[in-house]
Amino acid sequence: MKIKAILFVFLALTLWNPATGTTLKMAFDADPVSLDPHEQLSEGTLQFSHLAFDPLLRWKQDGHFEPRLATHWQQIDSLTMRFFLRNDVKFHTGNALTAEDVVYTIRRLKNSPDFRAMFDAIKSVSIIDSTTIDVHSTYPNPLLLNIMTYVFPMDEAFYQGNDQIIKYGDTFASRNVSGTGPFIVTTRELGSQMVLDRNPNYWDKKSKGNVDKVVITPIRSDSTRLAALLSGDVDFIFPISPIDIAQAKKAQGIQVVTLASGRILLLHMNQKRRKELQDIRVRKAINLAINQKLIVEKILKGYATPAEQLSPDNFLGHISDLKPEYDLAKALQLMKDAGYEKGFRISMMAPNNRYMNDEKVAQAIAAMLAKIHIKVELKTLPKAQYFKEFDDRSADIMMLGWQSDTEDSNNLFEFIIACPNPKTGLGAYNASEYCNPSIDSDIHQANREMNPEKRIRLMQQIERTLHNDAPIVPLFWQSLTWAAKDKVHIKDIVNAQNYPYLGDIVIAN
Incomplete structure (x- = not known):
């Protein structure tokens, strides 16, 4: 299935053609069931969201929060948290990110069958100006910032009127994407392959990430997935079966990274x-x-x-x-x-x-x-x-x-x-x-x-x-266990939540 896109996005991708493009070939055990970030509260959905969308804030490896689309935030009173948005962010369509998009996204989350329990703690969101919002809690909430890591602003102009959420359904949002993330979905063949190209207008100019294209192939078999890495067909795999870890560690040019998790x-x-x-x-x-x-x-x-x-x-x-x-x-x-x-x-x-x-x-x-x-x-x-x-x-x-x-x-x-x-x-x-x-x-x-x-x-x-x-x-x-070629710096971008920040990944020449 080809993902619909605005014509000028492809023109931008054509004009932005680095002489030394770097491709990351990945193999997961399965691909996300949908491109709608609110259809299913699952690891696969959230991994995809960090590719094509961006959160207001995200977890760092040390367990603290890192500003993303929100530059900072402040507690106004016991029930109100104010978030200040970046003013230089555009969606993949070219539309500018505004406070209206964030409000639209949170309202959609509150209507999602999978996410609404988490967002029930948010009573309402009000707009202060185009880059400032106030999030009003139903009650004093010790976990409000934790919850806001799940707000990946969606392009209201792109989705509005076509934004129904149907689990395992064939909807506009399950097939089409306009986020602010580091990569743009260009091709998706469910169960076969998904290809994403670097967003030429990505806001995070400080990121060290040097990957221009990500090719994700679902490989269900643990042994086949490892064989693809060892043969050089892919650069990075998850998960690696415990019975294969010893073999991977002995292989020349291969690294294995393991983290404890709360899963x-x-x-x-x-x-x-x-x-x-x-x-x-x-x-x-x-x-x-x-x-x-x-x-x-x-x-x-x-x-x-x-x-x-x-x-x-x-x-x-x-x-x-x-x-x-x-x-x-x-x-x-x-x-x-x-x-x-x-x-x-x-x-x-x-x-x-x-x-x-x-x-x-x-x-x-x-x-x-x-x-x-x-x-x-x-x-x-x-x-x-x-x-x-x-x-x-x-x-x-x-x-x-x-x-x-x-x-x-x-x-x-x-x-x-x-x-x-x-x-x-x-x-x-x-x-x-x-x-x-x-x-x-x-x-x-x-x-x-x-x-x-x-x-x-x-x-x-x-x-x-x-x-x-x-x-x-x-x-x-x-435990979470990844394996990759030595030249792929995965230690810097994996975390205990298992949302690898691929926008920041570096592949050595």
């Missing part, structure tokens, strides 16, 4: 689909039958951390005494006590190209549950098909990975654990259909609590309740 992998157990899962003894038995440490050691080769809660140890909600517990004898006794000594059959779905060795992890879990006489009918799917099935809650047990959008425990709770509410967006990824009003109350309080110590207590209380109720199975926090 939690978990299983949802749907209590509405199966009466067996309504019994806490069965849910606890499933938790006890799954050996997280063995999965990390044998399948992930140590490139993850076994989990017994959602919050990693650098998040406020983390409880240090909650450790993974594997006890097969206790699990069997719980199954017997619940009246399921002979077990039962259950369906399970997982992706096969989304998380690190996800299919192998799912297969190992099925084998572990067989030891307590639960016969798992496992189906794995590519990412593009899997998440539609996830949204439809198509299996009794479903796998999910989640990176906190705000680098805070409460974001995990809002999307994965809160009672599902289509109007607010809370619980949008709660495929267990679990609903505990006390947790929802704590989530709301934590979003308003400005005292860090009180926030800690609230979020740790949620973690403790989840541990006691066992509605999910926390598996592990996944």
Whole structure:
């Protein structure tokens, strides 16, 4: 599919033709399902957003914020934050970025099924002048700046009237792009290749990035993806399978970069689909039958951390005494006590190209549950098909990975654990259909609590309740691992959120 573009954009690209163009050839395990930055709250969408769009501010590697389209910001009062925009930014169409575009974008985010829960904290946005806006919160919010890293201003004149958001739908916004980002989408063949050319009018003249073209090829197979790097067909890959890391490290001219992350992998157990899962003894038995440490050691080769809660140890909600517990004898006794000594059959779905060795992890879990006489009918799917099935809650047990959008425990709770509410967006990824009003109350309080110590207590209380109720199975926090040719300086542009800032990447001559 060819992306529609304004004629003069192509003319600009033709005139801007450096003598020594540098191309970055990348291979991901999958490509983004849509070009609409608000259709799906996913890692693939956000990676693409950092290519074709720009945020108001973004995370630095040290965990602090870096100004981007907003030059700076200031707190006006307890409910109002003022943002000052750059005045030299143009969209890919040539339209100038103004405060109206930012207001339009935030309003669209508030209407997005996937993003609205996060942006519900924003009551309204008012325009002070063409480069200044005030963001008004519904209540004092300790995470407002964290939320604003998800505002990638869209070109209102380009999208207006054609901006409906339909998940997995064929819309104007899912096929056409006008952002302010460092690259312009020129060609996209879904499932095959996406080509982006350097934006000749990009505002960030201080960036050291020297890549003129990015070619992204989805390669589902881990071994094939690594082979493409080793043969020189691509320059940069993600992810690299744990079983391939040793080979990559031994290869001449190849570098491997690994970072710990807060991405939690978990299983949802749907209590509405199966009466067996309504019994806490069965849910606890499933938790006890799954050996997280063995999965990390044998399948992930140590490139993850076994989990017994959602919050990693650098998040406020983390409880240090909650450790993974594997006890097969206790699990069997719980199954017997619940009246399921002979077990039962259950369906399970997982992706096969989304998380690190996800299919192998799912297969190992099925084998572990067989030891307590639960016969798992496992189906794995590519990412593009899997998440539609996830949204439809198509299996009794479903796998999910989640990176906190705000680098805070409460974001995990809002999307994965809160009672599902289509109007607010809370619980949008709660495929267990679990609903505990006390947790929802704590989530709301934590979003308003400005005292860090009180926030800690609230979020740790949620973690403790989840541990006691066992509605999910926390598996592990996944490490992020990239591999590239030595001449590609990836250490400078990768981060724990896994949004490589490719506009700033340097390839040595």
